[in-house]
Each structure stands twice: as C-alpha cells, then as structure tokens.
Amino acid sequence: MKHATRIGFWLLxxxxxxxxxxxxxxxxxxxxxxxxxxxSVAYFPESFDLSNxxxxxxxxxxxxxxxxxxxxAGSVVALSxxxxxxxxxxxxxxxxxxxxxxxxxxxxxxxFPQVAVLSGMFExxxxxxxxxxxxxxxxxNLMLTLPFTVWVLTTFMRELPKEIEEAxxxxxxxxxxxxxxxxxxxxxxAAVTTGLLAFIVAWNEFLFALTFTLTNxxxxxxxxxxxxxxxxxxxxxxxxxxxxxxxVTLPIIALVLVFQRKIVAGLxxxxxxx
Amino acid sequence: xxxxxxxxxxxxxxxxRGRRSSLTRSRIRxxxxxxxxxxxxxxxxxxxxxxxxIWFSFTDASLNNLNDYEFIGFExxxxxxxxxxxxxxxxxxxxxxxxNTVWFALVSVSIETVLGxxxxxxxxxxxxxxxxxxxxxxxxxxxxxxxxxKMWNWMLHDQFGVINDMLLNLGxxxxxxxxxxxxxxxxxTVVMVDVWKTTPFMALLILAALxxxxxxxxxxxxxxxxxxxxxxFRVTLPLIRPALLVAVIFRALDALRVFDLIxxxxxxxxxxxxxxxxxxxxxxxxxxxxxxxxxxxxxxxIIALLVVITMVAGRVRxxxxxx
Numbered sequence: 001m002k003h004a005t006r007i008g009f010w011l012l013x014x015x016x017x018x019x020x021x022x023x024x025x026x027x028x029x030x031x032x033x034x035x036x037x038x039x040s041v042a043y044f045p046e047s048f049d050l051s052n053x054x055x056x057x058x059x060x061x062x063x064x065x066x067x068x069x070x071x072x073a074g075s076v077v078a079l080s081x082x083x084x085x086x087x088x089x090x091x092x093x094x095x096x097x098x099x100x101x102x103x104x105x106x107x108x109x110x111x112f113p114q115v116a117v118l119s120g121m122f123e124x125x126x127x128x129x130x131x132x133x134x135x136x137x138x139x140x141n142l143m144l145t146l147p148f149t150v151w152v153l154t155t156f157m158r159e160l161p162k163e164i165e166e167a168x169x170x171x172x173x174x175x176x177x178x179x180x181x182x183x184x185x186x187x188x189x190a191a192v193t194t195g196l197l198a199f200i201v202a203w204n205e206f207l208f209a210l211t212f213t214l215t216n217x218x219x220x221x222x223x224x225x226x227x228x229x230x231x232x233x234x235x236x237x238x239x240x241x242x243x244x245x246x247x248v249t250l251p252i253i254a255l256v257l258v259f260q261r262k263i264v265a266g267l268x269x270x271x272x273x274x
Numbered sequence: 275x276x277x278x279x280x281x282x283x284x285x286x287x288x289x290x291r292g293r294r295s296s297l298t299r300s301r302i303r304x305x306x307x308x309x310x311x312x313x314x315x316x317x318x319x320x321x322x323x324x325x326x327x328i329w330f331s332f333t334d335a336s337l338n339n340l341n342d343y344e345f346i347g348f349e350x351x352x353x354x355x356x357x358x359x360x361x362x363x364x365x366x367x368x369x370x371x372x373x374n375t376v377w378f379a380l381v382s383v384s385i386e387t388v389l390g391x392x393x394x395x396x397x398x399x400x401x402x403x404x405x406x407x408x409x410x411x412x413x414x415x416x417x418x419x420x421x422x423x424k425m426w427n428w429m430l431h432d433q434f435g436v437i438n439d440m441l442l443n444l445g446x447x448x449x450x451x452x453x454x455x456x457x458x459x460x461x462x463t464v465v466m467v468d469v470w471k472t473t474p475f476m477a478l479l480i481l482a483a484l485x486x487x488x489x490x491x492x493x494x495x496x497x498x499x500x501x502x503x504x505x506x507f508r509v510t511l512p513l514i515r516p517a518l519l520v521a522v523i524f525r526a527l528d529a530l531r532v533f534d535l536i537x538x539x540x541x542x543x544x545x546x547x548x549x550x551x552x553x554x555x556x557x558x559x560x561x562x563x564x565x566x567x568x569x570x571x572x573x574x575x576i577i578a579l580l581v582v583i584t585m586v587a588g589r590v591r592x593x594x595x596x597x
Binding site: 011012016017019020021023024026027030038040042043084086087089090091093094095096099102108109112113114115116117118119120122123124126139140142143147148150169174175176179197200203204205206207211221222223225226231238241242245248249252253255256257260262263264267268 | 302330401418420429431474557
C-alpha cells in the first residue's frame with residue numbers, strides 16, 4: 001500500500017512534467033527539421049538543421065520584430081514602475097480621503113476587457129498620429145500593466161514597518177525625498193518582481209499589437225508569428241514558425257527559471273494574471 | 275473630517291503634537307501629487323477610450339472614417355424596420371459567440387481548478403526535485419499565448435500532427451481528426467490548450483494558500499489516523515476556499531475576455547468564436563465600428579457586473595487589512 005501510493009505519486013509528477021514540457025520540446029525538435037522531414041512525425045531529435053532559423057530572419061524582418069518587442073516591453077516596464085512606485089507610496093503610506101475608492105478604480109481598470117477600449121483606443125492613437133508606431137503600442141500596453149503594478153507595489157509598500165519614514169520626517173525631509181532615498185532602495189525587490197510581470201505581459205500582448213500596427217516592420221513578435229505565411233496561402237512554414245517560437249520563448253523561460261520565486265511572490269501578492 | 279483622516283496615519287503619531295496637522299496636510303498634498311500622473315495616464319488610455327467605445331456603439335461610425343458619423347441611438351443593438359428586427363441582439367452569430375465564451379469559461383475554469391488543486395497538493399508535498407517541478411509548471415504559463423497556440427496548432431495538425439500520430443499508434447482513433455476545424459472538437463481543443471497554459475497559474479495561487487495552513491491540524495489528523503482524502507475534504511478544502519474563490523474569479527474574468535488563443539488557434543471560425551473575437555471581427559474586418567463597439571460595450575458590462583460583485587465581496591477583507 002505504501003509503495004503503491006509512492007509509485008502513483010511519482011507517476012503523477014512525471015505525467016505533469018511531461019504534459020508541461022512536451023509542447024515546447026516538440027517545437028524545439030520540429031524547428032531543427034526542415035523540408036519534407038517535417039511531414040513525418042518524430043519524437044526524438046534526429047537532425048540539427050538550422051535552415052529554419054536562417055529562413056525566419058531572411059524571409060521577414062524578424063530581427064526588427066524582436067527589437068520592437070524589446071523596445072515596447074522595456075519602455076512599458078520603465079514607465080509602469082516610475083508611475084507605479086510614486087503612486088504606491090501615496091496609496092500605501094498616506095491615509096487620505098478617497099484612497100480606497102481610487103485604488104479600487106485603478107484595480108478595476110486591470111479587469112477591462114481589451115476589446116472594450118479597442119475602438120476608442122484606435123481613435124486616440126490615430127489622433128495622436130501614433131498609428132503603426134511603437135509609441136502607440138507602448139501607450140496602449142500601459143493600460144494592461146499600470147493597474148497591477150500600482151496594486152502589487154502598494155501591497156508591498158504596506159508591509160514595510162511603519163517606523164521607516166518617521167525618522168526622515170522628523171529630520172524635516174519632504175515626501176519626495178523620502179520616496180527617493182528611503183523607499184526606492186527598499187522597494188527594489190518588489191520592483192523587480194512587478195517589472196518582470198509587466199515585461200511578460202507586454203512581451204506577450206497580441207490584440208493591441210495586431211490592431212494598431214499595419215506593416216510588418218512595425219510589428220512586435222506575437223503578431224509577426226501569428227501572421228507568418230509561406231510562399232502560398234495554403235503552405236504554412238511550420239518549421240520557421242517553430243523556430244521563431246523557440247527564439248522568443250527562450251528568453252522568457254530563462255527569466256522564469258532565474259526569477260521563479262520572485263514571479264510567484266508577485267503573482268500571489270497581486271493575484272493578477274500575466 | 276481631516277481630523278479623522280489624520281488619526282489613520284501611524285508614523286506621525288509619535289511626532290510632537292504641534293507639528294502633526296501641518297505635516298499631515300503636506301503629506302496629503304504630496305499623496306495627490308504622486309497619484310496624479312498615474313490617474314491622468316489611466317484616464318487618458320483607459321477611461322477615455324472606454325467612453326468613446328460606448329459612444330461609438332450609438333453611432334454608425336466606420337473604421338476608415340472615424341470622424342464622420344451620426345448618432346443612431348440603440349439601432350446597433352436592436353432596431354426594427356418594417357416589422358423585422360435587426361441589430362446585434364438579433365444576430366445569431368453574436369449569441370453563438372456568447373454561448374461559446376460562457377461554455378469555454380465554465381468548462382476551462384472548472385478543469386483548471388480541479389487540476390490546479392491536484393498540482394498544488396503535489397507541489398506542497400516534500401519530495402526531491404520539488405523546486406524543479408515548480409519551475410517546470412511555470413513554463414506553459416510564461417510562453418506567449420500566440421506561441422502556445424501555434425505550437426498546439428502544429429501538434430494538432432490533421433496530417434502531420436503528433437497528437438493524431440500518438441492516438442493512431444495507441445489505437446484510440448481509427449482516422450486522423452481535424453481537431454481545430456471539426457465543429458465537434460474545435461471548442462474542446464481550445465479548452466485543452468487553455469488548460470495546458472493556465473493550470474500553472476491556478477496551481478501557484480492554490481499552493482500559496484496551502485503553504486499558509488497551520489501544520490498542527492495535519493499532525494492531529496495523522497495521529498488520529500484520519501484518511502488523507504477525508505482530511506482534504508474536511509480540513510484543507512474549507513481552509514483554502516477563500517483563496518480558491520479568488521483564483522476562480524480571476525480566471526473566470528480572464529476566460530470571458532479570451533481572444534488571443536481562439537483567434538490564433540481557429541481564426542474567425544464561427545464554431546469557436548468568442549465575444550472578443552466577434553467584436554474585433556466587426557470592428558476591424560468588417561469596419562463596422564458601431565456594431566463592434568456595441569458588442570464591446572456588452573462585453574464590458576458583463577465583466578463589470580462580475581467585477582463589482584467581486585469587489586464588494588473583496589472590499590470587506592481589504593478594509594480590515596488597511597485598518
């Protein structure tokens with residue numbers, strides 16, 4: 001009985017591991033196979049053909065797409081954190097009228113269905129002359145990242161001991177100095193966590209990127225992969241699509257493995273989905 | 275009124291009484307200065323676009339000319355010409371999309387909750403390699419949705435797909451299945467990929483709740499020789515229920531706005547179209563900003579209703595915490 005439960009337990013662990021990893025594993029081995037080899041199923045790596053990886057960069061501006069994604073996600077993280085930390089200080093450390101209402105309104109924004117702002121956002125971006133540009137995407141993405149950044153950082157800010165700013169205030173420091181000198185260093189771990197979550201959200205964002213860009217050169221990675229097409233409409237370049245998928249997924253997997261604990265802490269603190 | 279607010283500020287309490295009120299005032303002023311940028315940005319990129327979307331839903335605007343439109347009242351929602359009804363609320367495709375979305379949300383969230391609990395219980399047990407397992411289950415969650423949809427599209431390919439190959443080899447099916455094109459399997463396929471992608475999120479939230487449970491209860495149960503299954507249903511489940519509820523609500527809200535997965539996995543197929551896919555198709559593909567905005571507005575109202583219920587329930591706890 002004892003042995004049976006142990007074996008059952010390990011079988012379950014292995015099944016979960018296989019189920020989690022197999023699709024990515026299969027994408028990796030598919031990306032190294034090309035031509036007619038792809039039209040047969042292989043469970044184990046049998047060739048190491050890099051032609052799909054070359055084709056991804058030759059047939060479309062995929063390097064540019066990656067750069068676009070880095071610029072968009074990086075800017076979104078920087079802006080969200082800059083705005084988020086100052087707002088979180090006010091929400092977390094100062095009692096003022098309307099605080100809860102405002103905080104809940106901001107949290108409410110993170111529940112907005114993206115499609116609910118799509119036509120209004122389209123008009124806004126066009127009127128700013130930002131259609132088909134990266135700044136347009138950065139602006140749109142802030143709607144997705146800023147609310148939970150404020151929310152999670154406020155949670156962290158609340159947990160800091162109350163005596164922290166007391167001494168600084170007694171010495172006559174202004175709130176701005178307190179934020180910069182006292183809280184910014186203390187908030188670094190929380191900022192890394194929320195920054196990572198914001199990065200993943202912006203890196204994966206699809207609907208805005210699909211709708212607010214027109215040309216392949218301005219696309220970020222997700223729409224570039226979704227709209228990747230072959231020489232004819234009926235022939236999808238599966239090898240290239242898998243190669244592109246592996247390229248953009250590896251940095252995210254690396255981030256997740258390195259910062260696993262931080263990401264889990266952030267997810268559970270804010271209970272937000274990335 | 276400002277007096278009662280001031281008492282809420284603990285750090286200032288030990289400061290000399292005379293300085294309290296001026297310090298408090300300056301801190302409250304600072305609070306508004308710090309919050310202003312965030313509020314302005316969110317009003318501009320969330321509040322305003324939402325208001326415009328709702329406004330557009332009462333107009334006949336078209337995507338290629340957003341400046342020239344007329345107010346047409348509720349005609350995008352429901353209108354009658356010569357005894358016949360038109361509008362979104364009479365469009366069978368819209369109701370099909372609503373049904374698809376609700377079905378998808380119910381089925382996927384249910385499966386994810388059960389599987390997530392199982393995975394969380396396993397990760398809560400002490401076994402060698404637990405840390406690695408926790409990282410492994412995070413991978414599906416971190417992979418961009420578009421990428422996972424493409425990966426599954428390839429695995430589910432009707433001719434060269436590995437899933438059909440496996441099932442054929444095991445003798446479970448007689449002929450390859452066109453997973454994403456067949457109306458009978460398409461929505462189940464979407465559910466399966468969603469389960470693969472989001473069960474980790476559920477598992478981690480539930481795991482966090484499990485790790486906060488006091489150990490002595492389990493000690494007592496073990497000493498008394500209570501069966502583990504009974505312990506789970508009698509002790510663990512009631513204790514993690516609040517956390518479970520939060521996770522389920524977050525997932526449900528997310529599932530109701532599903533777009534990426536369905537759009538990439540099955541394109542604009544009517545069999546799997548969700549509310550968001552329908553709204554975007556009207557807006558972008560058909561250029562019907564009026565009808566698309568009407569659909570978007572309805573989606574917003576549905577989600578807003580759920581959010582209000584959640585926040586009213588959640589506010590009580592939050593209020594206690596903030597004190």
